[in-house]
Amino acid sequence: MQPQQYDITLPADYDMEIIRKRVATRGHLLDGFPGLGLKAYLIRERGALSPVAQYAPFYLWTAPEGMNSFLWGPGFQGIVDDFGRPEVRHWTGLAYEEGPASVARTAVRDVLRLPPSAGLPELMDEAVRETERLAGLDGAVCAALAVDPRRWELVRFSLWDHESPTAPGDRFEVLRLCAPHRAELPRGRQW
Structure with a gap:
């Protein structure tokens, strides 16, 4: 499992409907992307429990080839063309678990x-x-754990079917969940 995310911080007064429309019209383009376990199209709106406005998609790839194919192909180039080249973080995957819920909000x-x-x-x-x-908590869709051994940081990412999960961390609204190869993501501890 290869976790990946980039945050695009937008101006404070940015019209987030532009991002909502982008996801609504382009989000389906990755519905069959090879190696994509899941992509959560995420936003944070300034003032709505967030100090910044951001578009911050999160990916779980089944293998590095899928991630590389996306980064060096037309999919990521669309982000670069519209927003500039963001810093893409990727981590070593440590664990992945499915939850009891199915719709990510x-x-x-x-x-x-x-x-x-x-x-x-x-x-x-x-x-x-x-x-x-x-x-395993009520309302959890899934949870993933990763590490950045360069910075010695753990990153825990979870999806929920409600707006107020008790999990600590930065909260994002899920605009869309694309999961063409989610069933292929390895479960449990990954070493």
């Missing part, structure tokens, strides 16, 4: 700095257990 991204003195095996085991617990 809210996404939560929680970034945790790993303390330098803590033992990595224990931290990773605990983080995987927490991801499993989150995915």
